[in-house]
Amino acid sequence: MYSTLVSDLHVRLPFDDFTMGVLRVLNVPPTQLHPNSWASLQAFRLVCRVFHLRPSPQVFLQYYCTHPGDLISWLSLVGQSHQCLLASYTQSFKRFKTSFFKVVIRSAGARYFYFENGEPKFSFYWTKHPTPYRVWPRASLTQEDLYMLSYLDQLPKKLSSKKIIGVFSSSRPRDDLFDIMAAVGPSSKEVFLELRRKKLEEKKRKGGESASHVPVEMTSQKGDLMPPAAAKKKSKRRDCTARPSTPRSSSPKKSRGTFSADGAADALSAMFDAQLKINQGIEVSLSSEEAEIVSAMRPEIVLYALNEFHARAMVMGRHLNIVLSQLPKTSKLAAEIESL
Template sequence: MARKVNHVMPSVVPECCNWVDSSVLGAKSIVDDEFVVQFRKHHEFCASEVEKGRYEVVAPSSEDRACYVDPEGVNCIFVYEPIFTRIGVRVPFTEFEMEVLRECEVAPSQIHPNSWGFLRAYEVVCRELGFPTSLGVFHHLFKLTKPFSKDKQQWLSFRANQGRKVFEMNEESVRDFKNMFFKVIPQPGVTPFWIDGEGEYRFPLTWNEEWVNPKVERKELSESELLFVDVLNECWGVKDKHLPTRLLLTQSSKYVRDEILGTMSGKSSAYDRFKAHLLSKAKKPATLAGSGSGVSKPTSPEVVPPSSSSVPDSSSRKDMDGDNFIKNLEVVVRSSIKSAAISQAALNKLKGSVMVPDEEYVQLMTRVKGVEAEKRVIEGEKFELSSKVTTLEARLALGTQEVGSLKELTKRLEKEKSEAEEKYKKLLVESQLKAENLKQLEVELRSAQELCDKFSNDGMLLAEEIVENLKEQIQVLVPDFKVDQISPDFKVVDGVIVRPELDVDMQPSPEEVGKEVAEQVQEQVPDQERSPEVQPAMSDPPPTPTFDV
């Protein structure tokens, strides 16, 4: 499963990178100093021990991105860790790899790591078949493309040209590479391999918006290149039968020698023509024709014994007198001494060697080849284990960062928990105090309620006593007055006491009530107290009597 990308945009994006996609600008490297130490400890980084002392791997800063120019002005290149651990690229790059970068005008980090696999697999096949790594053949087979339907640019990839697919895709595609890049810088005083003798860059060090896709047609290839292309197409340019890129990267020598050459030999007419062409070229001092960086070296000259022409031929010499005979004898002696010296040197060399019978020699060479094959298998397993170790270390580094973040989050939560506990204790004390106050208030409320009930009862009793007292006084003043008409339940409507149990429409009119009341009052008032001058009108309501209590 691909690891989740750590997407963090830089604080400032240079104007020269506005055309770069956010997936590239947001890919912050997870490589730190500890990662670099483990990388150099477990993986081969340089092509030789001498080169290890010439270059250094440095962790980028938090603002660095793989497409940038180095902000500190240090002469360096950005590279992805998987091209070393999974693809097998080494520093310095080969001449062919630098030629591809220069022809396409791209930086090393601008090419997708999977496409670096195509570069390395092509180099392996050319090396094992004894053919120069031709740049023309490579661009004839591959084209450089960018992701489809993208307004801004991401990583570029090499894809097979239509009808020219020879290499299959890497079975273990490199996916989790975006956050795993670092810097390669030369040691002080060392001229880096990306600068030539004239001080010019051999390829771009930063991403280039105007990259190039070189196209090479068949008619542009040389005779040797055409034969090589025919071999690849005839043997592996068919459907479902392509060169296994992953095996070429992990077990190249064993696979090529035991499988590829065995598949080609005797089964491909193109390979027979190609082999004959190589043999014919090998007999000539000139190198194989081709535009690649590989150059066939002439065989080392063998030691040639002195020619017999240095010795005078008796059949051709003239008649010799004494002086001529002495001169010829001196020539023969000098030639003999020279031949003896050469013979003695050859004898000394043979004395240091062990003469082995042919049968034992064949057995010994068979064992040597078997040991070499086992060594290549072990190296392939070591390479796979190293790749897995690097992947696990990268995941461990990412996990360490996540653990650190979790620790910080835990500390913050513990602090918040402690503050919440303190706040809870204070609130608990306050709630207890409020609970006690509430109990006290409840007691006071009950006391007040009891007093209120007592006061209400006393008030009602007092009111009843007052009403009864008033009724008695009215009974004394007006003995015949119906005291039962006085009640809190009765209402006064238009100056007349109305019984509540009667409907409004059934109530007597005010005139009738007034008349009835006036008659009752006249009956109850003695004759001597009546005023003959003023007679109450029947239509007016009776005056309301007032009583002094």
């Protein structure tokens, strides 16, 4: 493999199913696919990851076409003029041919490169006949692929692949990607909110969910984003605390644990109000748009975010403790911090 794929484009081994699927469909090994095309593939993967979409080779190839020549050479993906999601990484990828490394497949890692019947999951050697196509047939797309394509078509066009590749090394990939989108189209927050709203509506149509999943109450009430149904559940838990024989019934975890999977989103949205008061003297204000973003998240995404924030808070707390220990007079400040 060429070294630039790893050092500049953040390609990692073993490949995921999406990457192997693209190589398999195009009938080329990793070294025969031009680095510019690898950049487009990597940028597409990151966009899908940020929007919690599963990348599909068929959807990715909708935005490109191929024109392999008679001579054996690198295969380049040419962007469709009428449907260009990503701009080219660079006009000329220079000096990538002289630096490369060899990948040795050992028995312990064979399952990442071979199917159970022994067939390779993608070509290991250059091929004489890469797949040529002008327009990828939409008839081959599944219902999930069509939904994903319509989802991505709402994003700004000609996003910079080079800037998106740089997001791989960022600690805030979603924010950075939205900044890139905002530079070429509508604001990142507007795009995100619109896509989230449409995703909720699509879930409602497919699964026949109740109207409480669509944030109608939240958008109609500027000062209060908490649905009435959630407020009733909250008052019911207060009544449970008066029972001396059942001290555990007042636990939020237990009462929340009785919710069904469909009701988890409602319980989550009930946690966020236009104003959140955390302890005494600390107040967090959220706009209606920000509260809607959080309430639309799936519970597993929220748990992941909470775990990350908790870990960062522990690191910052440890650093603060070290800084305070080095100051001569910190008794008053330390007392104020402990009282929070």
